[in-house]
Structure formats: C-alpha cells, structure tokens
Amino acid sequence: MKYSVLSKGKRENIIKGISCWIILTIFSVNGGAQMIRNSYYTVSISAGGQKDFSFNITHKASGISRKIVPQLQLVFTTDHPALRGVAMDGQPGVVAWNTSKGLIQDIGELGSTTLKATAVQQKNNELLFSFGKQPEGEVSLTVKFDPSQQAPLFEMGLTAARQGHYSIGFTGMPSVDSSALDFVYQPLTWSWKRFPSRFGLTEEAYANTAAVFTNHHGYSEGLAVSIDDIPYRYALAAQWNNAGKADNKFWSVFPADGPKGNSLFGMAIRNPQGKAQATVFSPLPGTEKSMMRPGDHYKLSLVYLLYPGNWEQGTSFLLSSIFRYRNERENNKVSLNGTLDNMLDFAMNDVYSGWNKELKASDYQFDVPGTVKNVSALHPLSIAMITGSDEIMQRRALPMIEYVMSREKFLYSTSDSAHQAQVPSHLLNGPCVDIGELVGLNELTKGQTPAFSIEADRLFGKSRQLNMNTETGGGSWQDYLARYRMYKRKDDLRKAIDGANDYLKQVYQRYSSTFFDSPGLRDKGAGFTTDYGYRIYDLYELYQETNNETFLKAALTGAKQLLLWTRSNPSPPPGNITINKDGEVKGIFPGRRVSAIEGSPFAPMNETSYVPEMTVPAWQTSLNGLVPEAPNTYAFGPVMLAHHAAWLLRLAYHSNDTLLRNAAYNAIVGRYANFPGYYFTSLHTDVYQRFDYPLHPFHDVKYNAIFYNHLWPHLTLLMDFLVSDFFFRSKGKINFPATYAPGYAFLTSNVYGAKKGSMMGNDSIQLWMPTHALQSDGTAFNHIMGHSDKDIFIAFTNTAKKITTEKIRLNRDVIGWSAGRPYSIIEYKENGTSRKAILKNGELSITLPAGGFTCIRIKDIYQERKDVKQTQRITGSNSNRFVRIKANEDSTAATTAMIIQPTDRLAKFYAYCNKTEKEWTKCNLRYRLNDSKEWLTIEDNTYPFEFDLILPAVKDKISFEINAVRTDGSRISFPVQTIND
Structure with a gap:
C-alpha cells in the first residue's frame, strides 16, 4: 500500500474542511446561523433542536417573517387507486380515489408517512434538507432562490425504493384559523371567504391559477406550483377517466381508449384538521407519473408566496412575479379586423351559420336538438348600424328583434314535450329579454319603436326566467339604472344607487362565504363563472352614470378576482412546437346529440379533423387569458367567448393595472381567423384558428362544440374590444360612448352606433366599421374608423412585438376615393403631436413601434350612403305604433302588433299571436296600407303564428285584421286595428 505525503498546508486545509463539515452538521441538528437570501427575501434556519426543526422566511421590505416547517408527506400504495373527479360543496374540480376501502378524498388515507427534516446543509445559496431513508424511498427538500423569481422556491424530491403509486406533498406551511381570514383562494371556486367544508385537492386541470393562498393580518401567504414545472400540454380533468364506462350515461359514449385525466398536481387550502393551510401534492396517485419503480426520481418546485398588503396586492404579485404573467400575443393569421370580416361573412351565410330563417334565430342543436336560441337583438342591430349594412339590418337584426319581442325565453323549442334540456319554451309570450335590452333597443332606434319602452314599463318589477331557470328582473338595481337611462327620472337613479349599495354590503363590504348569495341564484347557487364574483359590468356602468368612485373600486376588486x-398557466415555451401531429386532430366530443331530452348522450361519429402537421410559435396555441364558461363544464376546457376582455381594458384605463391589460389582450389577440367554436382542450392544434374552420355543415365542424347563437355575441365582443383598446391606448382621446347590452349569463358587452364620439380632439364622429374597407400587406395592425360629415378618421395599432411598417390601401368600393385626386391628411401621433401629409390613389404607409398607435384624418373623402343613414328622432308623429288586442270570441287569445323602425328609411310591421298548434291550425293576416281600397292577405299555416312586412314608407299607416281556425274547426277573429297613423 502506498501513502501520499501531504504538505503541512494541505493537511491544514483538509482539517479545516472536516471541521467546517462537523460544524455544519451540528448546525443542521441544533439550528444555527445558516441563511440564504436575495434582494427581496431571507431564509434562515431557526433554533429549536431536532424535534422543532424549522426555518424563517422574511420579506425584507415589510419585515414580515413566517415560520415554516420542513415537513413532507410521502404517499405510497401498491394498489392501483382509480383517480376520480368529485364535487365538494357542490363544486367540481376536486379529486378522489376509488380503492378497495371505498372512495377516498383525503390523499393521506391512501397510505402515507409524515416526515420532518432531520438535517440541513447549506450549499451556495440553497438549503438542502434531508429526511432519512424510508422503506418506500427517500425524499428531499431544497429551499433556494432562482434568478427568475423574487420569492423562494421549495423543491420537493423523491426517489422510489419500491414499485407502486407515489405522491409527495409539502405540509409544513403555517396554519391559520379560518375565522381570521380576510380572503381565501383555492381554484376554481373557493375564493372571497368561501372556505372549503373539508380537505380536498383541486387538480391541475382546474387550477387556472395554480396556487392556493390566504390573506390575513395584512399579508398574503400561500404556495404556487413553479411555472417552469408545469408542462406545456393541456391537463385533462379526472372526469375523463369515466370515458367508456357503461354506468355513466354521459361519458359512456366517449372512447374508452381515448384521453384520460392527467393532472400533475393537486392543491388545497384547508388541511384535514380544518385549519387554513396551503398544501400541494404531486404527482397524483392513479396517473401515469405516479407509477414509479425502484430508482425512479421525481421532483416538483413550489414557490412560496409571502407579500404584504391586501389580497389584491398579493394577487398582483402572484401573477406578475411568481407566474411572470405577460401579454403573450400578437395578431396571427389575420388582423382582428380580418377576423371580424371573416366572421361577418360567415354570419351572413345561410348555409353554414346555423341561421333558421323561419324561426328567426340560431340553431342550438349541439345542446338541445330541435331548438333555436338568440342572445340579444342589440348585437346584430349595432353591427348593422356601424358597418352600414342594410343586408345585416334586414336579414338578421330585424328578425332577431321580432324574436326577442315575441318569445317567452331565449331558448325556443319546436316541441313542448317534457324533460327537454335547459328548459326551453314553446310559447310566444314575450319579450324574452331583460329591461336593459329593451332600453338599449329603444336607444339605438332613437325612440322610434315605442314597443320597447311600453314593454319595459309593463314588465318592470316582474321576476322572470329567461335563460334556463335563472331568475332575473324583479325590480333589480340594474333595472332601475336601465330605466333611468331611458327616462332620466332621478328617483330611478336613486333606487339604482341604493340597490347597488345594498348589494355591495352583501358581497363587497363583507366577502361572500357561500355560493348562494348572487341575486337570482339563491335557490341553486352560482353557475356561470361570472356568478362567483361581482357584477363587474353593472357596477362599472353605474360608475359611468354617477362618477361614484365606490362603484369603480368595487368593479376593480371584482376584476382582480x-x-x-x-x-x-402553463406558460408557452420560447420557440416553436409541432401541432396537428400526423395530420389529425381528434374532437373534444365523440359525436353529436340527436335528442333534446335532458341527459341525452352523444351519438358517436368520426370526430377527426384532418389538417396538416406543422411547426408554429408556441404562444399561438396558448390558452392563457381565457376563462371557463362554468365550473361544471370546465372538463371540456375554457372558451373564447371572452366578453370580459373589453371590460378589463376599460378598467385598466382607470387603474393603470397592466395585469388587466395583459389578460384582456391574451383573451382576444391573434386567436382565430373566423368563428372558433366553443371549448378548447389542446395546446397542440390550430384547427379552430383557420379561416375556413366553421365553413362546413354542422356535423363536419368536428373539433369542438359549435353554438351558432354565440356568433353575434362573439362579433359584438370583438367590436367592443377594438373600441375599448383604442380608448385605452389613446388614454381616452378615442372615445365612442356605448349602449349597454346585458345579454345573459356572461354574454355582456357594450354596443355602439347610437351616440357619436371623438377621435384625437375631433368631436361628433360616428363610429363606422364597414367590412373589407382596408387592405394591408401585413396582419400586425388593427384599426377602427369613424367619419364626420366630410372626413374619415382611421386609427391603427400595432400588435407586434417590434416596429412594423404596413402598406394600407383603401377599398375604393367602400371608401369612394377619386383616382389622381390628392386628399389632405392630418396624422395624430401617440405623443400628442401631429403632421400633415397627402393621400394619393388610396394608399398609405404606416410605421408603428411595438404596441404603438396613430390616427389619421382624411379630409373631404366621406360620402354618405343614403340607404343606411342613421335614424334621427322624429317627434310628434307615428306615436300609434304598438297594440295588444284580444280575440272577439276568446279572451285568452291575444295578438301583439308593432312598428319596428331602426333607421329613418326603414320600418317594419310585425304581429304575433299567443296560441300554439295545440289550439290553432292556421292563421291569416288581412291588411291594407294607408287608405287603399285593396285588402291583402297573408296566411300562416304553421306555428309560431306571426306576420311581418317592410313598409314602403316609414310613415305608412297599416290597418289589419287577424283571423284564425281552431283545432276543432271553429273560427276566431280579432277587431280591425290601425297603427302608425
């Protein structure tokens, strides 16, 4: 054996190293001075000995310090626990396991060991905790800082020693009595003060914001899964594990060999002892990741949230710093204006758009075959006005007005059979809209259709069920606000303010602790996403009317939640990804329904779409910024019916909150080139982004659900977003006053056309958005347009992340410029300066920085189109425009007739009867115009019994008589009436 002879210096260095190791080991057991830090936090080992091993995390700026226990819970079972999605407190998104012991919701009951660290080492700027070997394996915990995070990270590690299902959870967070909480968050639904009734893990698939935290004693505290450890793929909920199971009627038709739940982690804010304590477990037993063999390794990093202030400040820190939330998007295949043009072309396509001409509504066959549905007549009416399209006005807006004025509910069924899904109506017992819709219609038509105000007055204060069984109306503060806007009676505004204050006392001054405190939902609890927060849009509208900062602050608080x-999450990685693998994209649903009966399953079909495999930047497929329709439908992904985006931009204008701005852009920009359908469960396809995606028969639109009644609301939200975006970017210098369109559920937008606005200091500008008005050699720019009596204004914004130049050409068929004629231009720049230029031959070259905007004024180029001139109020005439009469022989039979006048050149007579095919076999209308001696007859032999006709002149009076034949063959008649005289 040979020995090396060491110099004295080397021996001393070795001895010093051994001594340091001995000292470090002593500190590891007994506590000591170990500390790691960055510019924002310090983490130090606290004294206390092996039985009370802990570390303190201190937020430097505030001095807040919290004691954390290095404690992990190791879960191991050799059984195969079947992962299931269950409800807790009536809310979905929580996981449980089917085992030989029964259904288990507490993950610890699968078989677990609680482990506390027995030693710690400091290595560079990390603390490495060790726990000793266990028969099941070895766990580790590393507390460290990462350059990409302000807050410290807890990295949990696991090495398996046996074959079986594993999970590891961090359970060392401080616990707090729930009574001390000012705010709580466990995704999706446990927020405000809605504390879970028991311990349950929300799975990754339902963790839109993958964190659990509380706010108490002036700071927010919790855990978030590191954004770097959440893989870029769409996590499917555990409910997908029901696919193919014969005992589940809905899921039985889904392919048994298809997608399965694959959530990586679960998180809870309530511990099994009933205290508030943030906990995260991963992987989830029963998933592919949890099945481990001896020697397999697993790790997951958690970010510790500790931030001073209220929960709103904590949320801002969580999103901006921990999740590094940013504006991911820019225009993609087309500009947003290109998307609008494509969608409008689609909306006017009677073959593909799902429009039912006879029933005056959109096909709703995906959910309830045999029904049609409209959301709001304000949507097509506004679009018709601001695009200047007489075709949209006559073929969509007017029929939808007739529909909402006559039907009893938004959803109309051609049958009155029992047990139909979503509780449609078969009756003409309208209107089927809220007071706010009637007020909006009255405003857009300048009061020329008295039916709107008359029916609003008749229905005011009555509680109705217009969408499914949701109660609305009943003299709500929103109704008083709407009526104030119509009549300007101070008492209505006072009642709106008082009602809103009472509402805020319930949910704002003391946060909600139940799911049953939303008006109209007290019997069955919250349903749609917007039911779980504040009436943000209504509060903002009341602020607009009163300038009361209380309502704005409440709206901003609701927006933060x-x-x-x-x-x-997940965050798109830098660079490209491969999508549409092998040229095939499987549909979310296995087929289409063929029955309207509640609970009817899908009839299977080939749901595969064939599109080319390709490589694209990952951000193009990210779903960040989108929200669920409702928790109970979130297993099928978020939706792009993002009405919230425009509202967030307006609120960002008032608050300068970049998170609101970024969320708005992420929800809308660069997502699709045409109507994209509903629900999205893949980050690796662009099938729904293609301009021709919806241009197929219903059964050939295969990737996701297709709800044709969402088409006009979707067009409206995009228009609302564009107008709001320029309002935000211009700091209010581009501003078009809106009309409120309440819709139902979360389908709430502002619509435009009733009022003129301003662009860069120029007043009395009419918003004007004709389709295909501009052509560009790029797709980065979005624009809005307006006109004065002689001039056209066009504002551009650059969505690209770099300086961009685009050549713009004005479509001569829309903007009638003259060849060779120079037009004077004034360009209003973002910095407040302006310059003059000349437009020749309809061509412009625009250069904008990233996110920049500009506005140009082209003088003496606007030419009024006589066929679509906006209506002006005509007083003192045509007041007799609405009547409701009873039959001579039957007092229960009623006919309602009205004149609908949307413009000063267009008026329509419309009449409907309230009897169904069970009582009448046919009906006819006899009428004459003015004092003509000739009476004309129109017959209607199928229910619904209704009549309409365009008047040759808007002031033409019409005399009419309704006659009907009963099912027993007897005849019935109504008194002759004359209206519009």
Whole structure:
C-alpha cells in the first residue's frame, strides 16, 4: 500500500474542511446561523433542536417573517387507486380515489408517512434538507432562490425504493384559523371567504391559477406550483377517466381508449384538521407519473408566496412575479379586423351559420336538438348600424328583434314535450329579454319603436326566467339604472344607487362565504363563472352614470378576482412546437346529440379533423387569458367567448393595472381567423384558428362544440374590444360612448352606433366599421374608423412585438376615393403631436413601434350612403305604433302588433299571436296600407303564428285584421286595428 505525503498546508486545509463539515452538521441538528437570501427575501434556519426543526422566511421590505416547517408527506400504495373527479360543496374540480376501502378524498388515507427534516446543509445559496431513508424511498427538500423569481422556491424530491403509486406533498406551511381570514383562494371556486367544508385537492386541470393562498393580518401567504414545472400540454380533468364506462350515461359514449385525466398536481387550502393551510401534492396517485419503480426520481418546485398588503396586492404579485404573467400575443393569421370580416361573412351565410330563417334565430342543436336560441337583438342591430349594412339590418337584426319581442325565453323549442334540456319554451309570450335590452333597443332606434319602452314599463318589477331557470328582473338595481337611462327620472337613479349599495354590503363590504348569495341564484347557487364574483359590468356602468368612485373600486376588486379565473398557466415555451401531429386532430366530443331530452348522450361519429402537421410559435396555441364558461363544464376546457376582455381594458384605463391589460389582450389577440367554436382542450392544434374552420355543415365542424347563437355575441365582443383598446391606448382621446347590452349569463358587452364620439380632439364622429374597407400587406395592425360629415378618421395599432411598417390601401368600393385626386391628411401621433401629409390613389404607409398607435384624418373623402343613414328622432308623429288586442270570441287569445323602425328609411310591421298548434291550425293576416281600397292577405299555416312586412314608407299607416281556425274547426277573429297613423 502506498501513502501520499501531504504538505503541512494541505493537511491544514483538509482539517479545516472536516471541521467546517462537523460544524455544519451540528448546525443542521441544533439550528444555527445558516441563511440564504436575495434582494427581496431571507431564509434562515431557526433554533429549536431536532424535534422543532424549522426555518424563517422574511420579506425584507415589510419585515414580515413566517415560520415554516420542513415537513413532507410521502404517499405510497401498491394498489392501483382509480383517480376520480368529485364535487365538494357542490363544486367540481376536486379529486378522489376509488380503492378497495371505498372512495377516498383525503390523499393521506391512501397510505402515507409524515416526515420532518432531520438535517440541513447549506450549499451556495440553497438549503438542502434531508429526511432519512424510508422503506418506500427517500425524499428531499431544497429551499433556494432562482434568478427568475423574487420569492423562494421549495423543491420537493423523491426517489422510489419500491414499485407502486407515489405522491409527495409539502405540509409544513403555517396554519391559520379560518375565522381570521380576510380572503381565501383555492381554484376554481373557493375564493372571497368561501372556505372549503373539508380537505380536498383541486387538480391541475382546474387550477387556472395554480396556487392556493390566504390573506390575513395584512399579508398574503400561500404556495404556487413553479411555472417552469408545469408542462406545456393541456391537463385533462379526472372526469375523463369515466370515458367508456357503461354506468355513466354521459361519458359512456366517449372512447374508452381515448384521453384520460392527467393532472400533475393537486392543491388545497384547508388541511384535514380544518385549519387554513396551503398544501400541494404531486404527482397524483392513479396517473401515469405516479407509477414509479425502484430508482425512479421525481421532483416538483413550489414557490412560496409571502407579500404584504391586501389580497389584491398579493394577487398582483402572484401573477406578475411568481407566474411572470405577460401579454403573450400578437395578431396571427389575420388582423382582428380580418377576423371580424371573416366572421361577418360567415354570419351572413345561410348555409353554414346555423341561421333558421323561419324561426328567426340560431340553431342550438349541439345542446338541445330541435331548438333555436338568440342572445340579444342589440348585437346584430349595432353591427348593422356601424358597418352600414342594410343586408345585416334586414336579414338578421330585424328578425332577431321580432324574436326577442315575441318569445317567452331565449331558448325556443319546436316541441313542448317534457324533460327537454335547459328548459326551453314553446310559447310566444314575450319579450324574452331583460329591461336593459329593451332600453338599449329603444336607444339605438332613437325612440322610434315605442314597443320597447311600453314593454319595459309593463314588465318592470316582474321576476322572470329567461335563460334556463335563472331568475332575473324583479325590480333589480340594474333595472332601475336601465330605466333611468331611458327616462332620466332621478328617483330611478336613486333606487339604482341604493340597490347597488345594498348589494355591495352583501358581497363587497363583507366577502361572500357561500355560493348562494348572487341575486337570482339563491335557490341553486352560482353557475356561470361570472356568478362567483361581482357584477363587474353593472357596477362599472353605474360608475359611468354617477362618477361614484365606490362603484369603480368595487368593479376593480371584482376584476382582480376574475384574474384568478383566467388561465395563467402553463406558460408557452420560447420557440416553436409541432401541432396537428400526423395530420389529425381528434374532437373534444365523440359525436353529436340527436335528442333534446335532458341527459341525452352523444351519438358517436368520426370526430377527426384532418389538417396538416406543422411547426408554429408556441404562444399561438396558448390558452392563457381565457376563462371557463362554468365550473361544471370546465372538463371540456375554457372558451373564447371572452366578453370580459373589453371590460378589463376599460378598467385598466382607470387603474393603470397592466395585469388587466395583459389578460384582456391574451383573451382576444391573434386567436382565430373566423368563428372558433366553443371549448378548447389542446395546446397542440390550430384547427379552430383557420379561416375556413366553421365553413362546413354542422356535423363536419368536428373539433369542438359549435353554438351558432354565440356568433353575434362573439362579433359584438370583438367590436367592443377594438373600441375599448383604442380608448385605452389613446388614454381616452378615442372615445365612442356605448349602449349597454346585458345579454345573459356572461354574454355582456357594450354596443355602439347610437351616440357619436371623438377621435384625437375631433368631436361628433360616428363610429363606422364597414367590412373589407382596408387592405394591408401585413396582419400586425388593427384599426377602427369613424367619419364626420366630410372626413374619415382611421386609427391603427400595432400588435407586434417590434416596429412594423404596413402598406394600407383603401377599398375604393367602400371608401369612394377619386383616382389622381390628392386628399389632405392630418396624422395624430401617440405623443400628442401631429403632421400633415397627402393621400394619393388610396394608399398609405404606416410605421408603428411595438404596441404603438396613430390616427389619421382624411379630409373631404366621406360620402354618405343614403340607404343606411342613421335614424334621427322624429317627434310628434307615428306615436300609434304598438297594440295588444284580444280575440272577439276568446279572451285568452291575444295578438301583439308593432312598428319596428331602426333607421329613418326603414320600418317594419310585425304581429304575433299567443296560441300554439295545440289550439290553432292556421292563421291569416288581412291588411291594407294607408287608405287603399285593396285588402291583402297573408296566411300562416304553421306555428309560431306571426306576420311581418317592410313598409314602403316609414310613415305608412297599416290597418289589419287577424283571423284564425281552431283545432276543432271553429273560427276566431280579432277587431280591425290601425297603427302608425
């Protein structure tokens, strides 16, 4: 054996190293001075000995310090626990396991060991905790800082020693009595003060914001899964494990060999002892990741949230710093204006758009075959006005007005059979809209259709069920606000303010602790996403009317909570990804329904779409910024019916909150080139983004659900977003006053056309958005347009992340410029300066920085189109425009007739009867115009019994008589009436 002879210096260095190791080991057991830090936090080992091993985390700026226990819970079972999605407190998204012991919701009951660290080492700027070997394996915990995070990270590690299902959970967070909480968050639904009734893990698939935290004693505290450890793929909920199971009627038709739940982690804010304590477990037993063999390794990093202030400040820190939330998007295949043009072309396509001409509504066959549905007549009416399209006005807006004025509910069924899904109506017992819709219609038509105000007055204060069984109306503060806007009676505004204050006492001054405190939902609890927060849009509208900062602050608080519902993870990786693998994309649903009966399953079909495999930047497929339709439908992904985006931009204008701005852009920009359908469960396809995606018969639109009644609301939200975006970017210098369109559920937008606005200091500008008005050699720019009596204004914004130049050409068929004629231009720049230029031959070259905007004024180029001139109020005439009469022989039979006048050149007579095919076999209308001696007859032999005709002149009076034949063959008649005289 040979020995090396060491110099004295080397021997001393070795001895010093051994001594340091001995000292470090002593500190590891007994506590000591170990500390790691960055510019924001310090983490130090606290004294206390092996039985009370802990470390303190201190937020430097505030001095807040919290004691954390290095404690892990190791879960191991050799059984194969079947992962299931269950409800807790009536809310989905929580996991449980089917085992030989029965259904288990507490993950610890699968078989677990609680482990506390027995030693710690400091290595560079990390603390490495060790726990000793266990028969099941070895666990580790590393507390460290990462350059990409302000907050410290807890990295949990696991090495398996046996074959079986594993999970590891961090359970060392401080616990707090629930009574001390000012705010709580466990995704999706446990927020405000809605504390879970028991311990349950929300799975990754439902963790839009993958964090659990509380706010108490002036700071927010919790855990978030590191954004770097959440893989870029769409996590499917455990409910997908029901696919193919014969005992589940709904899921039985889904392919048994298809997608399965694959959530990586679960998180809870309530511990099994009933205290508030943030906990995260991963992987989830029963998933592919949890099945481990001896020697397999697993790790997951958690970010510790500790931030001073209220929960709103904590949420801002969580999203901006921990999740590094940003504006991911820019225009993609087309500009947003290109998307609008494509969608409008689709909306006017009677073959593909699902429009039912006879029933005056959109096909709703995906959910309830045999029904049609409309959301709001304000949507097509406004679009018709601001695009200047007489075709949209006559073929969509007017029929939808007739529909909402006559039907009893938004959803109309051609049958009155029992047990139909979503509780449609078969009756003409309208209107089927809220007071706010009637007020909006009255405003857009300048009061020329008295039916709107008359029916609003008749229905005011009555509680109705217009969408499914949701109660609305009943003299709500929103109704008083709407009526104030119509009549300007101070008492209505006072009642709106008082009602809103009472509402805020319930949910704002003391946060909600139940799911049953939303007006109209007290019997069955919250349903749609917007039911879980504040009436943000209504509060903002009341602020607009009163300038009362209380309502604005409440709306901003509601918007901050809504951010927790918008997806912030997973984050798209830099660079490209491959999508549409092998040229095939499987549909979310296995087929289409063939029955309207509640609970009817899908009839299977080939749901595969064939599109080319390709490579694209990952951000193009990210779903961040989107929200669920409702928790109970979120297993099928978020939706792009993002009405919240425009509202967030307007609120960002008032608050300068970049998170609101970024969430708004992420929800809308660069997502699709045409109507994209509903629900999205893949980050690796662009099938729904293609301009021709919806241009097929219903059964050939295969990737996701297709709800044709969402088409006009979707067009409206995009228009609302564009107008709001320029309002935000211009700091209010581009501003078009809106008309409120309440819709139902979360389908709430502002619509435009009733009022003129301003662009860069120029007043009395009419918003004007004709389709295909501009052509560009790029797709980065979005634009809005307006006109004065002689001039056209066009504002551009650059969505690209770099300086961009685009050549713009004005479509001569829309903007009638003259060849060779120079037009004077004034360009209003973002910095407030302006310059003059000349437009020749309809061509412009625009250069904008990233995110920049500009506005140009082209003088003496606007030419009024006589066929679509906006209506002006005509007083003192045509007041007799609405009547409701009873039959001579039957007092229960009623006919309602009205004149609908949307413009000063267009008026329509419309009449409907309230009897069904069970009582009448046919009906006819006899009428004459003015004092003509000739009476004309129109017959209607199928229910619904209704009549309409365009008047040759808007002031033509019409005399009419309704006659009907009963099912027993007897005849019935109504008194002759004359209206519009």
